[in-house]
Structure formats: C-alpha cells, structure tokens
Amino acid sequence: MNLLEHEAKSLLSISGIAVPKGVLVRNDSTPPFLPLVLKSQVPVGGRGKAGAIKIASSESEYIQAVSDIMSLPVKGHTPDLLLAEELLSIERELYLSILVDRSSQLIQVVAHNNGGVEVEDNSHFNLWSIENTSDVDHIGQALADYYDIPEKTFLLQDIVEQLYKCFIENDATLIEINPLILTSEGFLVAGDAKITLDQAAAFRHDWNFSQPETNNNFVTIDTHGMVATVANGAGLAMATVDAVYDFGMKPANFLDIGGGATAETLIIAFNQIAAYADVKAIVINIFAGITRADEVARAIITASNSISHLPPLFIRIAGTNKVEAAAMLKEASFTLYEDLESCLIAAKEVVV
C-alpha cells in the first residue's frame, strides 16, 4: 500500500524527522501563507514533469495553480487534495531511503549524493545493511562521510534512527526521502517522501489512509484481448496467460482468484471481464490444493447465473474434490476439460 506524500510526511514527522511546514488545501480562495509550493496528492511519481507541482507567490497565482493542479491527472490519477508547503532555501538535495532488500533478505539504508534521482535509473547508490539493530548505530557517521557533511554526523545519526524506528513500527517495506534537503540554515528536511506499507501487517495497525487496498489480483493486459483468464495462484494465473498467447490468442487479463474463491469474487471478476469489448471466451484454470474444487465450481455456477451476456466459459478444474466439482458443473451444463491444453484448443474454436 503506497501512501500519499502528506500521509508519509505525517508518519515521518511523528517519528521526529523534520518536514516542511504545510497544510492541505482543496479549493480555498485564500492562500494559507505566501510564497508556497503546491503539490498534487496522487499516489504516483512524475508529478513535477506533469506540471502537478507549482510555486505561487501571489494570491492570483495561488488561485490559478490550485485550479490547474486539481483538474490535472497524473498517470490517470486526479488529486482530491493539494499539499501547500513553505519554500525552503536549498543548499543541497540528497537521497535517503530504507527498504527490505530482496536479494540479501535484509533491511538496507540506501543513499545517493543527488536528490531527485530515480532508484531504477542509477546503480551508484551507497548501501548499508542492517542485520542487527545495533548496526544502525554506525550509519550516521557513514552517511556524513558519504555525503561529505561531517558537521551533520549527529543530525544524520538521529535521522537514521528515526527512519529505522518509523520503518519497523509502521510495518513499512520502503521509506524514501527524495530529496532530503540540506537548507541554507543547516537543517535536514524531508522534501518529498514515499512510504509503502506491508498490507499483510494491516491486522495489527489502525490504518486509515486514503488509498484503497490495491487489488493485485486482477490486472488488465490488453483491453482488446480476446480471451479472459481466471486461475488460482499467481504462478498458475501467469502460466495460463502465457499459454493463451502461445496458442495464438490475445489474452485480456491476469486474474488470481486465490485460495478462497467465492461467488462474490467471481461476480466482480466476470463483470470486469464483461466490460472488455472483444473477449470471446473465458478460460478458467483451477488447480485445487488448499482450495476445494467443489467450492470453486459452486462459485462459478452462481456467478455465471447472475450475469447475462457472459462470453462462453472454458473450464478446467483439477485437484482436491475434483470429482464432486465435475459432477456439479456437468449438472449445470458446463463442459469440463481434462487439461489446460484441451481447454485452450476448444477456446480457440470460438475465438478465431
């Protein structure tokens, strides 16, 4: 779950890291203070390039900027709110983040001398791994050496400890301060912040952020695809998409219905699929392990009965309780295929 900038800054601020003075605005005609910078609160990067960050020095500039940014979509996201912040006198812009590194399976602090860099674009980052909490004790000194601001050693040590605490206490998987601004007054302030929280840890937090839970399970691949796919498990769902393509058909979507496939999940999925204009077949590929095939079959029958004009279903179900599932689907006049290959061959007949 990715937080908006103002939500991320509020978490940083609670942990003790300095953030610019700021207020949220919507359509207010009076600027809270001047001059200020207005920043679109959307959950994606690239705001600067899109024109979604503007400086206003007068009331008329402010009114114009609010109206411009509020109606400007950034990568498909239009803001509900803008963050109005004080302007900082910038001496230097640095990069600092903390994340869970997949390769080493450790927490890492990542730094770069140029704020504003994109992690993906540049490999010249300095890294410090945290195996034990005591490793944090040495990173402030190392950062001060790396950034070449020895007089900020103690301040950087505070920031790294606060960052680590914020990371652990909030079950974050990424906190990125980019840029970390060194002001001409000598303060270190989080100019922009990005925080990703681990959705799996939601049970132990009282999270109330604006972003809806991301649905990783339904992803559109091609709005003009001819074959929609439904599978259980991410790997099998990807493999089903690959196989559709290998059989010479254009897949429309990826869908992992997971272990607990209910009729409600499938109704939502079928409705999304029905919205694709060119879909001529729905391939359902279920391999039941911890899932019970008969429960999935029941969900398929209920969901398909509740939606009219659904493209034909090509169903393959294997695994736990397959026999019961097969009997139920036959009773409901569905054809069942033994394996994915025969299922795709049959689907191809109606698609091509």
Add this chain to the structure above:
Amino acid sequence: MKNVFLGKNVIVQGITGTHGRFQTRAMLAAGTTIVAGVTPGKANEVVEGVPVFDSIASATIFHTIDISVIFVPAPFAKAALLEAIHANIPLIICITENIPIHDMLVVKRALETSSSQLLGPNSPGALLPGLHKLGIIPASLSLPGKTAIVSRSGTLTYETMAGLTAKSIGQKYVIGIGGDTIHGIGYIDCLKLFQEDKDVDRIILIGEIGGKEEIDAANYVSSSVTKPVFAYIAGHHAPAGIQLGHAGAILNSDNESAGAKTDYLASQGIITATSITELIHTFSAD
C-alpha cells in the same frame, strides 16, 4: 548435509484449524507419519487419530521430531515459526501465507543460530510421491519416479506435476519454495539436493517474473549441476511495475522479466519453454 526431506516423524502446528485438520487427513492418506499436532490450549484433543499437544516442547517428550508442517494463521505464524526454530526441528515447512515481512525478517535472523531449515512461507510444501506428503500438494496427481521439480508457485507446481503424471513420467521430489520476498530454502538448495540424489535423473525449475533468484540458480546449474535441467518462467505477458498476485511477483526492471530470465537460463545450458504446455511436451519428448 543430511537430506532433511527424508525425515520420518512429522508434527502439524495448527492442526486444529480448518486447513490443518483437512490437510492432516490428506497427509496421513498419502503415507505421512504424523506423530503429533500442536495447538496452544488444545492439549489432549485428538485430530484424525493424532494426539494434540500445547507446545512442541511437550510433544518432544514423547517423540523425536524430524519435520514440522505449519498451518498457523498469519498473525500467530511468527511465534509458531520461532517455537519450531528454537526446538531445532530439522525441517520446518510453513504453508501460511500473508505473514508480515518484518515478522519474516525476525524469523530469518533466528534461523541463523538454529540447525533448522525453513521451507516457505507461503509454500505448498514438498511431496515425495510414494514416500510422504509434507504440505498441501495433491498426492493423487503424482506418480513415483525420478524427476525433481522445484518451483516458486503453488498451483503451477501442481500443474507441472500433473502434466508429467499424465505422460506417465514419475517424480521423486515436488518442492514449492514459496512466492514471498523473504523465505527459507531456495532454488540452489534444491538443485544441490537433486544433483546429489542418485534417484533423480532430470530436473524441472519453474520460475516467475521478479527478483533474480532464477538467475542465481542458472549460474549454479552451469557450475555445479550435471543432470539435465528444464525450465519455464511464468509471466511473459506481465505488465511492468504491477504486482501480480503474491508479493514476490513484480516486474521491476527489464532483467527481471520472463523473457530476460528465459534467455539467461538458456545461455547457461538450461532447456527452456515459453509456456507450461510447451515445457511438458519438450520434457516428455526428451
């Protein structure tokens, strides 16, 4: 190193839950020796004929434990894992999914000072057809034989196994390492096991988009594996930057794509396919 997958005495942590109960029955039916179940507060219950204990410590008074299979719900999984790790159970298999990443970081640290090895979390477990079933892989679709399968995905593992069984090609090992970012036993541990096991003749590696574990595995194959290795990387048509289902499957950079990984695996002498159906055809024609 001792082959921990051949351990005999199995316990089930979380045996009294819905999945624990159902899968205990399935494991027993597949020939697994389950000596005890563990659920705090449920001592003296009996599940499918298996006695339940409050803790691993009380179960070990009566039995030597070789393997634990964990079905404990995610909020309590860290505690269950640490209990098994502190008991030095040689092989711990964690089926539970959606365990917070910070909990797994703690578990990883604890493993460093234990003799335990962890498979998972978010793993379907391991199936050694004809010997025993350690987890949720459906045994009915397997066939004893000489192929070894290792995969990051659950259901795609079953698909591969069932595809081989349909062609009368049996399996010695079917192992799912789990799809989470932070996990235990990886591809290389399994490849080493398969290379050393004289009963294994050919190996199948199933990968996915995201991360670089398949690349490390390919390097290991070219340096240390003499048996034929076949591979399929799922997600050739995955859009960039979007997480597909579970945590591990996200395409962050070009060299994490299915195409790039497939090319690299092929360059290291692995026989590759672009779909699971092609993989089964190639493997059975070999």
